[in-house]
Amino acid sequence: MTDETNLVDGPRGPKPKRAFTRRNIFVYGTLLLFAVYYLLPLWVMVVTSLKGMPEIRMGNIFSPPVEVTFQPWVKAWSEACTGINCDGLSRGFWNSIKILIPSTIVSILIASINGYALSKWRFKGSETFFAILVLGAFIPYQIMIYPIVILLREAGLYGSLWGLVLVHTIFGMPIMTLLFRNYFTGIPDELFKAARVDGAGFWGIFIKIMLPMSLPIIVVAMILQITGIWNDFLFGVIYTKPDLYPMTVQLNNIVNSVQGVKEYNVNMAATLLTGLVPLVIYFISGKLFVRGIAAGAVKG
């Protein structure tokens, strides 16, 4: 009889879960700690950029602004001086845009064609060609800086925006090609064969079959290229001239200018402004990215 009652009164249904186990405290505690660690600098930057200089001098860098002012943001965007130009970061912003758009489009376009040819139209030596291309991704940039200066000079592109666009396109090529090749390799060969039987050629298959299926990877490539090119400092400072400096170079010149008082609030605002573009890209494309993956998820 006791056995019978034990069976009736024994556990039944879902096992109860406790919120404050040692494991949970450890996991969430660690996550919280690192979240604070990463977010604190951002907090300091945002609040400082919204304070006036007198308030900053009082030294409470973590406290929110007593009196909110957007003056530092306005100054950083349109009034801060670098050398003889006193039109703030805006000039650098538009330069960066002019560099970013063609570089991103051209590099992704070429890399996607490369990746497609290397994965679906294997030719004699295509593996070797690919190996050489990928090797390019591992050679330190510094080695190539001077030769490229000479190449650009000979081509008459040195110091121009188009020269920098060319440099970004070339340097993005190995990793972009790798990305697209691997993605296209994952698309079943039978799909490609079916299109050939249906009479589509190299470009027909690329444009009508492959490209519509590659939205997710195009978004990934865009994130990589946009953030990479936007954050570039080295190529920008070497291959352009002061009038054409991208935003990052201009930011450096504003923050590191030696004359006068250090305007921490303007510097913070300028830095946030420069970081805004990659940030926005992440937010927008993050959503697109998820949708892209869902759209690509059609397997037999």
Next chain:
Amino acid sequence: MSNNMQSSISIRDLKLSFGSFDVLKNLNLEIGKGEFLVLLGSSGCGKSTLLNCIAGLLDVTDGQIFINGKNVTWEEPSDRGIGMVFQSYALYPQMTVKGNLAFGLKNAKVPKAEIEKRIARTAEVLQIESLLTRKPAALSGGQRQRVAIGRALVRHVDVFLFDEPLSNLDAKLRADLRVEIKRLHHQLKNTMIYVTHDQVEAMTLADRIAIMKGGVVMQLDSPSIIYNRPANKYVADFIGSPAMNFYQGTLDKDNNFRGDGLSLSVTGYPFEEGRVAQNQQVWLGIRPEHIRSADAAQQCAVQMGAIVELVEPMGSDTQIWSVVDKQNYRFRVDGQTEMTEGDSIRIGFDPENLSLFDRDSELRL
């Protein structure tokens, strides 16, 4: 050269090598107009490779391919007058069913009105009218494969190539679609080449079966000949489920087989022409369904006592694994049998149903 106007596809000395590895070795094949040919073999035998060569998706190393009397060895796949159906369906995911059907026709610059007409007709034949506006992701496996067949159908080609089209479907759907493909063949009378590793599909669909192994055709014959008179031991072993029972032994000049606990006269065995036994080392093969048990065994020329080792009920029939002198004898009985493991039974068979193979060449005697 069109020495045979009746043949739809003719493959001459076809060779394909990857590096030093020969996938297809000087293969010759004539496929008649309207014939249903099944290429059957285990994986790696070259059957899919051969199909891809016919389709023009693989460049051949040597040899020629003719389709309808025209040398297409160097032609693009789309210019060969073929339609192809793949194992993974290979539907274009971003296009609707209608778009999938229209894609090949648009590439061939077929007029719009004609495209509409052909799609409507194809959809009717395959009963996919209600699916035309859907994307492949919204279709079931069977529906997808039907659309894939439609994509070949809509192009009005003479030759259909199927690359294991039913392998991704579950057993019931596979049986349904198999019947449908057969019906379609009766209706269209196109030449069809069908690659599969499933012997049931091969036996049920084919006019002729080509059994391949290691890039060579082992036997090319009608299903019944392949089943009843396999040309060699590999074919005999490959076709039939459960597999044929094999015993080693010697055949003396008086047609007495001795070996593996068996001693019997094979007088009455239909020898191949010109192949006579002279104290030969042979394999003796018996299909499971040719072994009789219980009362039926009493009428057989060869009889023996056996112990039932294992009973496998399959529903409609039951497979029995029995042992005589440490030799296994698999055979099939009615599904309602009352045999159980450990039973002593009598089994028997007749010599005319045997298969004999030379031990060295493994060719049929």
